Amino acid sequence: xxxxxxxxxxxxxxxxxxxxxxxxxxxxxxxxxxxxxxxxxxxxxxxxxxxxxxxxxxxxxxxxxxxxxxxxxxxxxxxxxxxxxxxxxxxxxxxxxxxxxxxxxxxxxxxxxxxxxxxxxxxxxxxxxxxxxxxxxxxxxxxxxxxxxxxxxxxxxxxxxxxxxxxxxxxxxxxxxxxxxxxxxxxxxxxxxxxxxxxxxxxxxxxxxxxxxxxxxxxxxxxxxxxxxxxxxxxxxxxxxxxxxxxxxxxxxxxxxxxxx
Numbered sequence: 001x002x003x004x005x006x007x008x009x010x011x012x013x014x015x016x017x018x019x020x021x022x023x024x025x026x027x028x029x030x031x032x033x034x035x036x037x038x039x040x041x042x043x044x045x046x047x048x049x050x051x052x053x054x055x056x057x058x059x060x061x062x063x064x065x066x067x068x069x070x071x072x073x074x075x076x077x078x079x080x081x082x083x084x085x086x087x088x089x090x091x092x093x094x095x096x097x098x099x100x101x102x103x104x105x106x107x108x109x110x111x112x113x114x115x116x117x118x119x120x121x122x123x124x125x126x127x128x129x130x131x132x133x134x135x136x137x138x139x140x141x142x143x144x145x146x147x148x149x150x151x152x153x154x155x156x157x158x159x160x161x162x163x164x165x166x167x168x169x170x171x172x173x174x175x176x177x178x179x180x181x182x183x184x185x186x187x188x189x190x191x192x193x194x195x196x197x198x199x200x201x202x203x204x205x206x207x208x209x210x211x212x213x214x215x216x217x218x219x220x221x222x223x224x225x226x227x228x229x230x231x232x233x234x235x236x237x238x239x240x241x242x243x244x245x246x247x248x249x250x251x252x253x254x255x256x257x258x259x260x261x
Contacts, residue, residue, distance in 0.1 A: 009211075010185065010213070011038070011039050011040075011090075012038055012039055012040035013039065013040050013041065013042045013043075013051075013228055014183065014213055014226065015183065016040065017119055017228040017229060017230075018231075019040040019110070020040070020109060020110050020112050020115075021107065021108065021109045021110070022038065022039070022040050022107075022108050023038075023105065023106070023107055023108070024036040024037055024038050024039060024105075024106055024107075024108055025037045025103065025104070025105050025106070026099070026100050026101065026102050026103060026104045026106065027090070027102065028090075028092075028102060029099040029100065029101055029102050030092070030099070031098070031099065032094060032095050032096070032097060032098060032099055033068075033092045033093060033094045033095065033099055034055070034092070034093055034095065034099045034100065035090045035091070035092055035093070036090065036093065036106075036108070037090075039090070039091070039093070039108070040108070040110055041053055041064060041067065041091075041093060041108065041110060042067075042115070042118075042227065042228055043067035043068070043091035043093070044067055045226055045227070046225060046226050046227050047125075047143045047144045047145050047150075047227075048118055048122055048145060048227040048228070049118065049145070049146065050066060050067040051064065051067070051110050051111065051114070051115055052064055052065070052110075052111040052114055053108060053109050053110040053111045054108070054109050054111075055093075055095065055100075055106050055107075055108050056106060056107050056108075057100055057104050057105070057106050057107075058107070060100075062095040062096055062097060062099075062100075063095065063096040064093055064094070064095060065094050065095065065096050066093075066094035067091050067092065067093050067094060068091060068092045068094070114147055115228065116230075117147035117148050117258075117260075118145065118146075118147050118227075118228065119228045119229055119230045119235075120148070120230055120235060120236050120237065120258055121145045121146070121147060121148055121149065121150050121256075121258060122145060122150075122227045122228060122229055123181065123217075123229045123230045123233065123235070123236050124150065124171075124175075124236045124239050124256055124258060125143060125145060125150050125152055125256065126215065126217060126221055126223065126225070126229070127171050127174050127175065127217065127220070127221070127233060127236065127239065128152055128167070128171050128239070128241075128254065128256060129143075129152060129221070129223070130174070130217060130220045130221035130223075131167060131170045131171050131174065131220075132154055132167065133221075134220070135167075135170065136156075138154040138155050138156055139154070139155045140152060140153065140154060140155075141153040141154060141155055141251050142247075142251075142253075148257060148258045148259075148260065149255075149256070149257050149258075150255075150256045151253055151254065151255050151256065152253070152254055152256065153247055153251055153252065153253045153254075154251075154252055154253075154254065155250055155251065156250065156251075156252040157249065157250045157252075158252075159244050159246070159252040159254075161244075164241050164244050164254060165241075167241060167254070168239065168240065168241040171239050171241075172238055172239055174217075174220055174233055175233045175234060175236050175237070175238065175239060176234070177219075177233060177234075178232045178233055178234035179217050179218045179219055179220055179232060179233045180217075180218045180231065180232045181215060181216065181217050181218070181229050181230065181231060181232060181233070182215070182216045182218070183213065183214070183215055183216075184213075184214045184216065185211055185212070185213055185214070186211070186212045186214055187211065187212075188211065188212055190212075194222075212224050213225065213226055215227075215229055217233060220233075236258065237258055237259055237261065238258070238259060239256060239257075239258060240256070240257045240258070240259075241254055241255065241256055242255055242257055243255045
């Protein structure tokens with residue numbers, strides 16, 4: 001499968017995380033929700049919350065308040081697979097009032113302060129995951145994030161304050177290294193040949209996904225991932241690991257925070 005074709009079919013948020021404004025056309029409307037022919041709004045998933053932003057037709061402006069994947073509660077069937085040519089199913093974006101009709105040309109803008117904070121946080125969690133995997137071989141059992149704050153659960157039996165401080169020093173060395181990030185697209189059968197692409201205890205990739213997006217951090221990490229990330233690790237800023245807790249006999253949680261810019 002051509003990586004170029006996969007990138008062309010992918011939504012804007014998967015190929016250009018820094019896209020803040022973009023034109024689009026409404027392709028479906030239902031109540032207060034729309035689908036767009038192109039979108040830089042991240043619809044949520046993989047622990048990363050959906051974007052917020054605005055949609056305007058020049059005379060009226062809507063606030064984007066939520067997002068749902070195709071096949072969600074709005075009742076639109078989800079295709080079982082997607083090809084490099086057709087791309088993935090389009091998400092539904094929820095607005096704050098009655099949606100514009102199909103065919104409306106709109107200008108869209110991402111709430112950049114929030115998005116960039118989430119990009120920094122998501123990359124920080126990848127750094128944490130990569131360092132734990134590289135140095136200790138522990139898999140992820142859960143994760144979640146909000147702007148400038150996140151948590152990651154690992155398959156550890158024991159965790160101590162001294163250990164967490166050592167990890168904190170290690171992740172910040174990777175921040176200071178300013179390692180570039182990159183995005184690639186792989187056919188599912190190619191991705192399945194590399195078990196290290198899935199760092200979670202249980203794979204979250206359903207069999208229906210036939211094109212796998214992979215996010216890499218040069219010299220450090222390579223994982224299947226659908227979210228948005230900064231261009232290199234220096235943009236993350238200093239990572240703090242202020243607390244940890246036990247979530248079970250072999251399940252330990254590490255909390256992560258970032259400073260505002």
